[in-house]
Amino acid sequence: xxxxxxxxxxxxxxxxxxxxxxxxxxxxxxxxxxxxxxxxxxxxxxxxxxxxxxxxxxxxxxxxxxxxxxxxxxxxxxxxxxxxxxxxxxxxxxxxxxxxxxxxxxxxxxxxxxxxxxxxxxxxxxxxxxxxxxxxxxxxxxxxxxxxxxxxxxxxxxxxxxxxxxxxxxxxxxxxxxxxxxxxxxxxxxxxxxxxxxxxxxxxxxxxxxxxxx
Amino acid sequence: xxxxxxxxxxxxxxxxxxxxxxxxxxxxxxxxxxxxxxxxxxxxxxxxxxxxxxxxxxxxxxxxxxxxxxxxxxxxxxxxxxxxxxxxxxxxxxxxxxxxxxxxxxxxxxxxxxxxxxxxxxxxxxxxxxxxxxxxxxxxxxxxxxxxxxxxxxxxxxxxxxxxxxxxxxxxxxxxxxxxxxxxxxxxxxxxxxxxxxxxxxxxxxxxxxxxxx
Numbered sequence: 001x002x003x004x005x006x007x008x009x010x011x012x013x014x015x016x017x018x019x020x021x022x023x024x025x026x027x028x029x030x031x032x033x034x035x036x037x038x039x040x041x042x043x044x045x046x047x048x049x050x051x052x053x054x055x056x057x058x059x060x061x062x063x064x065x066x067x068x069x070x071x072x073x074x075x076x077x078x079x080x081x082x083x084x085x086x087x088x089x090x091x092x093x094x095x096x097x098x099x100x101x102x103x104x105x106x107x108x109x110x111x112x113x114x115x116x117x118x119x120x121x122x123x124x125x126x127x128x129x130x131x132x133x134x135x136x137x138x139x140x141x142x143x144x145x146x147x148x149x150x151x152x153x154x155x156x157x158x159x160x161x162x163x164x165x166x167x168x169x170x171x172x173x174x175x176x177x178x179x180x181x182x183x184x185x186x187x188x189x190x191x192x193x194x195x196x197x198x199x200x201x202x203x204x205x206x207x208x209x210x211x212x213x214x
Numbered sequence: 215x216x217x218x219x220x221x222x223x224x225x226x227x228x229x230x231x232x233x234x235x236x237x238x239x240x241x242x243x244x245x246x247x248x249x250x251x252x253x254x255x256x257x258x259x260x261x262x263x264x265x266x267x268x269x270x271x272x273x274x275x276x277x278x279x280x281x282x283x284x285x286x287x288x289x290x291x292x293x294x295x296x297x298x299x300x301x302x303x304x305x306x307x308x309x310x311x312x313x314x315x316x317x318x319x320x321x322x323x324x325x326x327x328x329x330x331x332x333x334x335x336x337x338x339x340x341x342x343x344x345x346x347x348x349x350x351x352x353x354x355x356x357x358x359x360x361x362x363x364x365x366x367x368x369x370x371x372x373x374x375x376x377x378x379x380x381x382x383x384x385x386x387x388x389x390x391x392x393x394x395x396x397x398x399x400x401x402x403x404x405x406x407x408x409x410x411x412x413x414x415x416x417x418x419x420x421x422x423x424x425x426x427x428x
Binding site for chain 1: 225227228229387389390391392393394397399400401402403404405406411412413414415419421423
């Protein structure tokens with residue numbers, strides 16, 4: 001059975017995975033880049049954005065597993081872009097330019113479906129108004145036996161965790177107090193009972209935690 | 215200048231330092247012992263409670279610094295006991311029996327002052343209706359040049375952090391999702407900017423973080 005995985009998902013000490021006030025210029029709102037500084041330094045992130053170099057230490061070792069064996073991604077609409085309500089701008093095709101780093105089908109959850117958009121490099125965005133279970137069924141079909149990644153944002157990851165659909169969750173706990181934004185852990189009391197948990201702090205200061213099915 | 219320190223202060227992944235529903239039988243409410251399992255195993259905890267043995271690894275090394283050089287403690291009323299409002303039971307002298315593990319003056323913050331209580335072993339409980347600044351002034355005087363420990367609970371630690379009165383904060387991030395209770399980090403956005411932060415995960419699964427003045 002293909003697994004359902006979350007990778008490189010940063011959360012602040014006070015439990016926020018994105019800040020307040022998302023906009024075109026601020027995908028993570030007032031958090032800016034603070035939740036992902038550790039990730040920007042990795043070779044994986046650089047490569048995703050067509051750049052050379054990047055660190056190859058433990059942060060990279062953990063970050064680099066994100067794409068292996070993944071055949072489709074599911075993301076929430078707020079990961080795709082800052083628009084809310086009916087789509088006003090159909091030209092918007094995500095933050096990632098003409099060749100997004102996914103290279104698989106990507107299912108964007110939205111109450112406002114629109115036609116699929118085929119990008120360069122193998123990424124196709126499909127827009128879906130569906131429950132987590134139904135979205136996963138379609139993503140699994142598209143993944144052709146490979147794993148499905150839940151890409152975020154926090155409310156999407158939270159919904160899939162609440163529905164007990166996640167097999168592997170990697171969070172990076174970042175030592176900042178964001179104060180406001182969207183919380184990852186709300187409504188998930190006792191989540192730890194369903195997983196085997198490992199933690200490691202790296203010299204970048206973040207603590208990588210993996211939640212896997214026992 | 216004597217320092218103001220917080221030690222062995224556990225917080226769940228979702229930011230709670232105590233659960234919901236404190237009572238005589240449940241000092242940490244529905245959290246039970248889950249926030250402090252790592253601490254119960256240490257030699258420091260065992261010794262505090264007159265027991266033999268206990269682990270002497272890294273958890274102990276961190277936990278064991280709690281008493282060194284401390285001349286007084288300040289605690290919130292909810293750390294002292296589960297009573298709320300005017301004191302109904304003056305016989306109650308804390309959870310710790312006749313010989314509490316503090317062995318110094320302890321200032322209990324309460325809107326309902328009552329006479330001081332002298333315990334065995336050097337602990338005296340004083341009851342104080344005061345601001346953090348005024349409580350600290352009195353505790354410093356009583357500490358005779360030694361450091362002052364802020365003992366908790368979460369709202370007391372939070373108030374002293376908000377007033378920028380803490381020089382050393384040790385939290386142990388425990389990989390559980392409590393879901394409800396009292397949050398440590400609320401109202402402390404940007405706290406990390408005032409401190410040098412170090413983190414280390416130990417085999418018990420908790421991540422010790424120290425916040426010290428740069």
